Amino acid sequence: MPAHAMDPANGPVVDMLNEIADILEITGSDRFRPLAYRRAARTIEALPKPVSSYIAEGSVSQLAGVGGAISAKVKEFTTAGRVEYLENLRKTIPSGVLEMLKLQDVGPKTAGRLFAELRVTTIDELEKACREHRVRGLKGFGEKTEEKMLQSIEFYRSGGGRFLLSAADGVAAMLVERLGKYAQRISPAGSLRRRRETVGDIDIIASSALPEGIMDAFAAMPEVRNILSKGDTKSSVLLTNGLQADLRVVADESFGAALMYFTGSKDHNVVLRTVSIEKGFRLNEYGLFRREDSSAVAGRSEEEIYGALSMQYIPPELREARGEIEAASANALPALVEEGDVKGDLHCHTDWSDGSSTLEEMAAAAEERGYEYIGITDHSGSEKVANGLSAERMHRQIERIHALNSSGRFRVRVLCGSEVDILPDGRLDYDDDILGRLDYAVGSVHSRFNMEKKEMTERLLTALSNPHLSIFGHPTAREIGRRDAITFDADAVFGAAAENGVLLEVDGSPSRLDLPDALIIEAKKHGCGFVLDSDSHHRTSLADVRYAVGMARRGWLEKKDVGNTLGAAELLKALHA
DNA sequence: GCCGTTTTCGGCCCGACTGTTTTCAGTCG
Numbered sequence: 001m002p003a004h005a006m007d008p009a010n011g012p013v014v015d016m017l018n019e020i021a022d023i024l025e026i027t028g029s030d031r032f033r034p035l036a037y038r039r040a041a042r043t044i045e046a047l048p049k050p051v052s053s054y055i056a057e058g059s060v061s062q063l064a065g066v067g068g069a070i071s072a073k074v075k076e077f078t079t080a081g082r083v084e085y086l087e088n089l090r091k092t093i094p095s096g097v098l099e100m101l102k103l104q105d106v107g108p109k110t111a112g113r114l115f116a117e118l119r120v121t122t123i124d125e126l127e128k129a130c131r132e133h134r135v136r137g138l139k140g141f142g143e144k145t146e147e148k149m150l151q152s153i154e155f156y157r158s159g160g161g162r163f164l165l166s167a168a169d170g171v172a173a174m175l176v177e178r179l180g181k182y183a184q185r186i187s188p189a190g191s192l193r194r195r196r197e198t199v200g201d202i203d204i205i206a207s208s209a210l211p212e213g214i215m216d217a218f219a220a221m222p223e224v225r226n227i228l229s230k231g232d233t234k235s236s237v238l239l240t241n242g243l244q245a246d247l248r249v250v251a252d253e254s255f256g257a258a259l260m261y262f263t264g265s266k267d268h269n270v271v272l273r274t275v276s277i278e279k280g281f282r283l284n285e286y287g288l289f290r291r292e293d294s295s296a297v298a299g300r301s302e303e304e305i306y307g308a309l310s311m312q313y314i315p316p317e318l319r320e321a322r323g324e325i326e327a328a329s330a331n332a333l334p335a336l337v338e339e340g341d342v343k344g345d346l347h348c349h350t351d352w353s354d355g356s357s358t359l360e361e362m363a364a365a366a367e368e369r370g371y372e373y374i375g376i377t378d379h380s381g382s383e384k385v386a387n388g389l390s391a392e393r394m395h396r397q398i399e400r401i402h403a404l405n406s407s408g409r410f411r412v413r414v415l416c417g418s419e420v421d422i423l424p425d426g427r428l429d430y431d432d433d434i435l436g437r438l439d440y441a442v443g444s445v446h447s448r449f450n451m452e453k454k455e456m457t458e459r460l461l462t463a464l465s466n467p468h469l470s471i472f473g474h475p476t477a478r479e480i481g482r483r484d485a486i487t488f489d490a491d492a493v494f495g496a497a498a499e500n501g502v503l504l505e506v507d508g509s510p511s512r513l514d515l516p517d518a519l520i521i522e523a524k525k526h527g528c529g530f531v532l533d534s535d536s537h538h539r540t541s542l543a544d545v546r547y548a549v550g551m552a553r554r555g556w557l558e559k560k561d562v563g564n565t566l567g568a569a570e571l572l573k574a575l576h577a
Numbered sequence: 578g579c580c581g582t583t584t585t586c587g588g589c590c591c592g593a594c595t596g597t598t599t600t601c602a603g604t605c606g
Contacts (some may be wrong), residue, residue, distance in 0.1 A: 032589055036578035106593085107604050140597055148595090190606090203606085234593055236605095246606085248593090266590095266606075273590055278582095300603050436606065 007518075009050035009487070010408055016086060017041035017070070022098050023089040026115070034108075039065035042267065044074070046322070048522040056359055084198050096122030103152040113138060120456060129154050151226075155238075157386035161568025162198040164480060165547060168508035171243055172202050178221065183207060184215035186250045189262040193316045195550030197480055197513045201236075201244035203262050207255040217245045256301035261285035267321035268314075275309060275325060317553035322521070336527055336553045337532070339546050341565040344373035345529040346417060347442055347473060347505065347533035348542070353378035354386035354449050357416070357539040359400065365539035367412040373568045374542075375415040377442050377473075378399060380429035382421045394434050413568050415439040424448045426462025428469065435468035440575040442505065444473035448559065451487050457489040464496040469573040471531055472497055473508040474514040481511070490519065494526040503563050503575070504528050506547030506555070509535040529574070531563045 004563040021037035028034065044051050051074060052124045054060045061071040073083050093115065100111045100123055117138055120129050129135050130146040130153075172188040180186050183206035187193070190203035201273040204461040208214050214234050219227050228244070236246045261269060261284065276283040280291050287299025289310050299303040303313045310330035315336055327333045347360055349355030357365070359376060366374035378397065379388035390399060401416045420502040421429040428435065428443055435441055443463050451459065461471055475493075476485035497504055504523055507514045512524050512535065513524065520530070532548040534541055552562065559565045563574045 030578085033590070039579080060595050065579065069578060105604060109603055140602075142597060144596060197605090229594055231594055262606075265604080270590065277590095521599095552587095 001350040005427045007047060007050050007490075009052070010044050010047055013051050013077055014041045014045045015104065016073075016083060017044070018087050018100065020073075020083075020089060022101055022108070023086075023206065024091055026097060026101075026112040027089075027092055033236065036065065036067075037070065040070045046320075046518060048518040050118040060136050074345075093566050094121040096125070099123055100126060105152055106149055110438055116124060121155070129331045130372075139467070147439045153229055162200050162481075164510050165192065165195065165197055165199055165513075165550070166544070167241075168192050168199040168202055168243060171239065171245070172204070174223075174246075175202065175204050175218075175245060179204065179206060179214055179217060179247070182210075182217050183249075184209070186253050187259055189248075189259055190246075190264065193263045194265065194319055195317050195547075195554060197551070199469050201246060204245065204247045205255065205259045205262055206247065206249050207252040207258075208249050209251070211249040214249055216246070218245075227306065245260045247435065248285075252300070253296075254299045255329035256303070256305055257287040259285070259300040260302045260305060261476065263316050263319060263477050265320050265364065267327070268319035269404075271325050272309070274330075279309060281309070307426055315553060317550060318556065320554070334556050334558045337559045337562050338551060338556050339549045341559045341562070342371075342532055342545055342549065343567060344375065344412075344415075344564055344571075345377035345536070345542055346369040346415070346440070346471065346531050346564055347419065347507065347535045348374060349378055349419075349535075349537045350376055352376075352393070353383070353388055355537040357537075359397075360409075361539045362536075362542075363404065363412055363414050365542050366408055369542055371412055373415055373571070374414040375417040375440065377417040377419040379417055381418045382429045383422065383446060388429075390416070391430065391434055394436075398437055415568075415572075417442060419444055420469075421446050422459065423462040424451070424459060426459040428463065428466055432468065439469075439572060441468050442471040442473040443469045445477045445486060449477055449483065451486070453487040453489065456486055457492055460488055460493050461496050464493065464500055464502050467500075469500075469502055471505055472501045473533075474509075474512050474535065475504055476514050476516065477517065478514055478516075479511050480513065484508065489521055491526070496521040497523070498529075501529070501574075503531045506530055506532050506552050506557075507535045508533060508546065508551070509541075510544060510547055513547055513551050515551070515555070517551055517554035520557060524556065524561060528565055530557060530561055533564075 017037045018041045021034035024034040055075055060066055060074060097111050097115045100106050118129055118134060120126050130149050134140050135146045139213055143555050172192055176186050186206040189205045192199045192202060206214055211233055218235055219230055224237045225240045226238050228238055232553045234248050238244050248258060248262060273283050282289045282291050288297045298308040306313050309389060311331045312331060314328050315326050349361055350359045363374060379386040381388045381390045400415050401414050402527055404414055413415055416439045422443045422445050423429055478485040497511050504515055532552055534544040536542050536544055563571055
């Protein structure tokens, strides 16, 4: 699995640790050692800052799951760029064998045996071995295994991977809608429910006294390309759009436990189980049970289970083992911001630049959503490809918005904003006379993404010191699966944003989701304020603000952290802080 | 390899499903 580290600098370290784990699993006898490497990898993957900064302050071995041996390897890797231990491990196994692990239903034992007994060293060779029916010659392997492997190879080559949350969201809603009539209760679970930025598959949990009915309906849906497995309580299908969907059915008294279990995260579940054991319980997908007599304590709802463990209810977005269990036990969970708290959108485009709805359509759509205000932020002049507004057109748009507001045509107040390019030298793309006329400016990076960290940090610090800048738009400028985050010194940039009162945007555009959660957490520590926007280019995508809300909740944000939960008058004051 | 109010050893989540078995190993989540 490629690393999706919160700080891109940590990607190679995470890959290094996971590769060690992979090789140890294929060759090794100790099954816990690879787990230790994976745990350390997960910890480092979630770090908001380069692991080198933890090395510098001597705190690497204090990270969860990182002890003496692993911290030594991490240090060796960051200084030498390679790890002797891994170099030696690599000699024992061809890299193609590692790649086979990416195939569904091929794990370390299978890959190891294919290599040891058939000398299969690549996925291509595995395909050949299956076609020549050599795999079925191995003890414990048969005809169906060969067929499954060929299917997995095909799926892998067609790029079966993770999907944007927004793509999965619609499918999950369809599944819930379609299967709802067969269930007592039904809900999406998994990373989709936790509002992660990408999801690998869709998990649906349902309760029913008649599981066969819902299972049959699930497998018979027209969107099903093939059935991966089908049992009494659990089935998996591959949908025609390439997404995998899993359905799990339990009795209604276990619905909460199953929902909790399959919502995860895995790490959250592990910690929760540990806490359960400490308190004399056993927790599984059927409920919470007393250990001494196995009597049921809770299971009908998640609230009931957290309650029985003397905790506050933990919203799914927080279930990442980032201290939420400790906070819930201490009655100290944040009151997370909700979509209904948002009083207006501050990042919207119209057909004046690269949007496809008119100013009036956007205002009407904002009004329909019950917003108090909508900020229009078309692109500035440098954005030629996006039809950015020249100074002259920007002046005209301001006049137009003023006229619209005084016309009384809309109850919603239209704010004059702009998404102003942060130029490579850190200046904003409009002169002060325009910036001074705007209600506020959103500054964004749209060019020269590959600047060195030091230069990029300078660029951003210059922009953040501009008194006309109110909001730092999609701060990392990443596009999920397409473009990496820009690199900058997060401490310096967030510190400057806090000091200058520049609010950080959480952009809800489905392929941006920027800031991401770990950086939100980091920025909040610096005392930054935030805004939640849709970055919509069409009147229907104002609803994308829900993805910004999801990310904000994953970042532990409360209503008071978010500027656009304020009324218009207070907001304008905050934007000029 | 990591970890610790069961602490320096002995655990490390655990249940469903599949394909191959004839009681289970491997994979997945």
